[in-house]
Amino acid sequence: MSNPTAAMIVIGDEILSGRTRDSNMHYLAGQLTEAGIDLKEVRVVGDERGTIIAAVQAMSQAYDYVFTSGGIGPTHDDITADCIAASFDASIDVRDDARAILAEHYAKSGTELNTARLRMARIPEGADLIDNPVSAAPGFRLENVHVMAGVPSVFQAMVASVLPTLTGGAPLISKTLRIERGEGDIAGPLGALAEEYPLLSMGSYPFQKDGKYGAHIVIRGNVEEDIDAALVKLQAAFA
Amino acid sequence: MSNPTAAMIVIGDEILSGRTRDSNMHYLAGQLTEAGIDLKEVRVVGDERGTIIAAVQAMSQAYDYVFTSGGIGPTHDDITADCIAASFDASIDVRDDARAILAEHYAKSGTELNTARLRMARIPEGADLIDNPVSAAPGFRLENVHVMAGVPSVFQAMVASVLPTLTGGAPLISKTLRIERGEGDIAGPLGALAEEYPLLSMGSYPFQKDGKYGAHIVIRGNVEEDIDAALVKLQAAFA
Numbered sequence: 001m002s003n004p005t006a007a008m009i010v011i012g013d014e015i016l017s018g019r020t021r022d023s024n025m026h027y028l029a030g031q032l033t034e035a036g037i038d039l040k041e042v043r044v045v046g047d048e049r050g051t052i053i054a055a056v057q058a059m060s061q062a063y064d065y066v067f068t069s070g071g072i073g074p075t076h077d078d079i080t081a082d083c084i085a086a087s088f089d090a091s092i093d094v095r096d097d098a099r100a101i102l103a104e105h106y107a108k109s110g111t112e113l114n115t116a117r118l119r120m121a122r123i124p125e126g127a128d129l130i131d132n133p134v135s136a137a138p139g140f141r142l143e144n145v146h147v148m149a150g151v152p153s154v155f156q157a158m159v160a161s162v163l164p165t166l167t168g169g170a171p172l173i174s175k176t177l178r179i180e181r182g183e184g185d186i187a188g189p190l191g192a193l194a195e196e197y198p199l200l201s202m203g204s205y206p207f208q209k210d211g212k213y214g215a216h217i218v219i220r221g222n223v224e225e226d227i228d229a230a231l232v233k234l235q236a237a238f239a
Numbered sequence: 240m241s242n243p244t245a246a247m248i249v250i251g252d253e254i255l256s257g258r259t260r261d262s263n264m265h266y267l268a269g270q271l272t273e274a275g276i277d278l279k280e281v282r283v284v285g286d287e288r289g290t291i292i293a294a295v296q297a298m299s300q301a302y303d304y305v306f307t308s309g310g311i312g313p314t315h316d317d318i319t320a321d322c323i324a325a326s327f328d329a330s331i332d333v334r335d336d337a338r339a340i341l342a343e344h345y346a347k348s349g350t351e352l353n354t355a356r357l358r359m360a361r362i363p364e365g366a367d368l369i370d371n372p373v374s375a376a377p378g379f380r381l382e383n384v385h386v387m388a389g390v391p392s393v394f395q396a397m398v399a400s401v402l403p404t405l406t407g408g409a410p411l412i413s414k415t416l417r418i419e420r421g422e423g424d425i426a427g428p429l430g431a432l433a434e435e436y437p438l439l440s441m442g443s444y445p446f447q448k449d450g451k452y453g454a455h456i457v458i459r460g461n462v463e464e465d466i467d468a469a470l471v472k473l474q475a476a477f478a
Contacts, residue, residue: 012442013440013442013459014442014444014457015264015268015281016268016277016278016279016280016281017268017272017278017411017413017459018265018266018267018268018269018270018271018272018278019413019457020444021265022264022265025254025261025283026257026260026261027257028257029254029255029256029257030257031257032257033256033257038255039255039256039257040255040284040285040290041255041282041283041284041285041290042254042255042281042282042283043280043281043282043283044264044280044281044282044283045279045280046279046280047442051279051280073422073426073443073445074422074423074426075422075425075426075429075430075442075443076426076429076430076433076441077433077440077441077442077443111421111423112423112424114423114424114427115427116422116423116424116425116426116427116430117423117426119426120423135447151445172256174256174258182350183312183313183314183355184313184350184351184353184355184356184359185351185353185355186314186355187312187313187314187315187355187356187358188353188354188355190314190315191314191315191355194315194316201252201316202315202316203251203252203253203286203314203316204312204314204316205253205259206312206390208374218253218258220252220256
């Protein structure tokens with residue numbers, strides 16, 4: 001049986017302009033792999049309503065789980081929640097449960113819950129809230145789309161809230177063999193091995209360091225015995 | 240007149256599994272912004288023929304320039320060149336000009352130009368080669384798609400080879416104002432300012448450091464006078 005599939009949508013002009021270096025993709029990729037969920041595709045899009053809605057609709061249909069990061073703050077360029085609602089023809093407004101969370105949070109610091117902050121309580125009808133232990137303003141899940149913040153500490157906390165609710169598969173096992181030979185010498189035996197083990201995924205990642213050439217060969221799969229057997233054969237080919 | 244648009248396709252299972260952290264997206268984003276080319280979308284896909292072809296075809300039609308990274312090495316999982324050819328119904332085979340480059344490079348070190356290494360001379364018919372001063376094996380451009388290596392040092396060298404061939408627009412100017420107020424207090428005045436200057440893009444990026452809350456407000460556009468005027472108004476709102 002194959003693992004559940006997932007996609008991610010990273011939302012924000014600041015990533016595409018090169019101002020901010022996204023770190024949420026790499027974090028989520030590692031977490032999903034550990035959980036046995038195969039991340040199949042990531043799209044990075046700007047703060048543009050049409051582009052966001054098109055990406056959400058396409059990926060929500062194509063994959064079991066979708067995760068978004070970014071665009072759920074209080075400012076005018078935070079349009080993710082409204083785009084998600086529009087993607088599923090759901091209505092959206094300030095919701096009492098989300099407003100109560102914000103009200104309690106801001107009361108502690110005597111901060112006014114003004115119109116801008118109330119934007120963060122705009123939640124589509126039918127969505128479940130995602131807990132935000134860092135800064136209170138919740139994410140949410142609508143259908144199979146999990147909407148989370150872009151700030152890495154908040155994103156990571158929300159991923160931790162979400163992971164236990166997902167159905168994972170067999171965790172992907174990954175083993176690496178370092179071979180100090182040019183990638184062009186490794187390619188032949190590696191290709192033959194890949195044909196022999198069609199259920200394993202084999203990747204070659206070349207390095208060049210201190211005048212030494214070589215590649216890290218990574219073999220991934222769900223059955224550890226097969227991975228180990230393939231590694232032994234690969235090692236023997238370069239002994 | 241609006242700037243030329245661009246998209247990027249990052250190709251590689253190792254990015255989606257979380258094994259490797261991509262750095263090429265951030266690098267290209269910065270280079271394109273400096274050149275006045277607007278990066279509108281990035282897709283990260285695995286080493287899967289159907290997915291790669293679909294992404295190439297969609298983005299090649301939607302944007303002025305497309306850039307890919309990854310999947311042009313000598314191993315069996317390097318399928319990018321064949322996918323690009325298939326995307327445009329072009330034939331592909333080992334090409335004499337690319338073979339000559341590899342032959343000269345490997346002759347220097349007395350390395351055999353074997354079948355695997357010859358894969359790197361597979362270039363679609365009608366493509367122009369992209370110079371690779373780091374490790375010789377060339378990238379190529381077919382139609383508006385620029386195919387480059389995934390190894391960051393090679394990718395960056397290829398970007399340097401490609402940039403002078405592109406038609407840029409007005410470089411995006413970006414200025415930042417640091418405001419030590421909660422983002423929820425900034426949102427109102429910032430939203431009004433964004434309406435007043437529809438040609439400028441204004442983003443708010445909150446921070447929380449050493450107990451201080453605030454946001455970096457980034458105003459981007461092509462006309463420096465407008466950006467400066469907007470910054471003065473924003474500053475006045477929080478004086």
